[in-house]
Amino acid sequence: MTIITAPVPPDIPTRLMQQNSIFASRAHNATILPIIHLWHHKHESFLHEVIDGLLAEQKFLPTKYLYDQHGSELFERITALPEYYLTRSEQEILHLYADDIISHAHTKCWLVELGSGSGKKTRRLLQALQEQYTNVEHHASSEYSSVRYVPIDIAGEFLAASAQAFQHDFPNILIHPICAEFMQGMEYIAQQRNAHAPNTQLLVYFPGSTIGNLTHEEARTFLRQLRSILHLGDAFLLATDIDTSSSGKPIDVLHYAYNDQHDVTAAFNLNILHRINRELHATIPVEAYQHCAYYNAALSRIEMYLESRYYHTFSVSTHTFSIAKGERIRTEYSHKFSDSLLQHMASQTGFIVKRSWYDTQRFFRLSWLSPC
Numbered sequence: 001m002t003i004i005t006a007p008v009p010p011d012i013p014t015r016l017m018q019q020n021s022i023f024a025s026r027a028h029n030a031t032i033l034p035i036i037h038l039w040h041h042k043h044e045s046f047l048h049e050v051i052d053g054l055l056a057e058q059k060f061l062p063t064k065y066l067y068d069q070h071g072s073e074l075f076e077r078i079t080a081l082p083e084y085y086l087t088r089s090e091q092e093i094l095h096l097y098a099d100d101i102i103s104h105a106h107t108k109c110w111l112v113e114l115g116s117g118s119g120k121k122t123r124r125l126l127q128a129l130q131e132q133y134t135n136v137e138h139h140a141s142s143e144y145s146s147v148r149y150v151p152i153d154i155a156g157e158f159l160a161a162s163a164q165a166f167q168h169d170f171p172n173i174l175i176h177p178i179c180a181e182f183m184q185g186m187e188y189i190a191q192q193r194n195a196h197a198p199n200t201q202l203l204v205y206f207p208g209s210t211i212g213n214l215t216h217e218e219a220r221t222f223l224r225q226l227r228s229i230l231h232l233g234d235a236f237l238l239a240t241d242i243d244t245s246s247s248g249k250p251i252d253v254l255h256y257a258y259n260d261q262h263d264v265t266a267a268f269n270l271n272i273l274h275r276i277n278r279e280l281h282a283t284i285p286v287e288a289y290q291h292c293a294y295y296n297a298a299l300s301r302i303e304m305y306l307e308s309r310y311y312h313t314f315s316v317s318t319h320t321f322s323i324a325k326g327e328r329i330r331t332e333y334s335h336k337f338s339d340s341l342l343q344h345m346a347s348q349t350g351f352i353v354k355r356s357w358y359d360t361q362r363f364f365r366l367s368w369l370s371p372c
């Protein structure tokens with residue numbers, strides 16, 4: 001499958017820097033390659049996916065549309081909430097074990113991050129990479145630079161900001177941002193590696209337990225696609241949130257992580273309705289909805305909905321929808337994983353879980369999956 005939509009530029013950093021002076025690096029800053037833009041927001045698919053979701057028996061809105069500019073900002077705020085333990089737990093794992101994790105990587109390694117956002121968590125991994133695998137003679141502006149950071153995200157502004165933020169601190173790491181959907185970006189970077197640096201390892205980091213936002217079937221499809229792009233010897237560093245039955249994590253901890261006292265998660269959820277009104281000229285009365293999120297213990301997942309407070313109608317394009325009092329529109333699943341579920345999914349999709357690292361409360365894990 002090839003979904004590359006932009007021409008593949010020659011992979012010679014020095015020349016690109018000369019072409020585009022805003023990317024020119026000072027002596028002790030990392031080189032940033034110009035952002036590769038492969039992603040285009042398609043108004044038609046947004047409209048069709050929204051209408052399909054609202055016509056379904058159990059109404060839903062695709063989770064990915066929670067993340068416009070404002071939605072991404074609200075999500076950044078969620079990650080700093082005291083109730084949202086996921087980010088802190090993952091940061092703790094990286095704080096404790098980044099050196100150990102990176103010691104499993106090859107000396108020639110491109111660290112690819114899927115959904116990098118502001119890239120805050122990655123700082124510890126980059127520090128460990130820089131300390132273990134680069135030295136001052138080996139400056140990133142060399143076209144032979146063997147250590148790269150490749151953030152992939154559809155949010156171009158976040159990519160640009162995080163690349164700039166890393167530029168100064170990691171002078172020996174070449175930064176290669178890609179604005180794309182995950183698999184699109186993966187295909188592109190794997191082609192680059194295969195063509196220009198075949199002995200380099202791709203270490204793909206998927207943070208935040210974002211895989212939990214897919215259904216198990218979608219997650220398996222995602223893992224199989226990724227596996228078909230990776231080579232033996234590459235690695236997948238996967239973050240997953242842990243379920244309640246296989247750990248001592250109280251259900252309340254999960255509940256409040258998605259029902260915070262300042263209603264930031266509620267605003268994040270409701271924002272999708274504002275977005276639909278604005279971008280699709282819909283007439284949804286946003287005040288008719290309230291945030292609803294709870295842990296479904298039988299299916300080990302948070303389910304997030306927008307619940308109607310009263311009967312109302314609205315239109316999206318030529319469609320009119322009637323919504324009953326108490327009716328729910330699903331906006332997100334957030335699946336939680338036991339060790340055995342993770343191992344089973346990995347083995348079904350061509351991976352083996354080599355090692356997992358946990359935070360001290362054992363709320364969250366980071367796992368090293370090897371293609372096999």
Ligand code: AVI
Binds near residue numbers: 086257
């Ligand atoms: C991005 N994702 C892993 C978050 C989660 O926890 O499932 C999204 C989120 N939704 C509500 N709060 C956070």
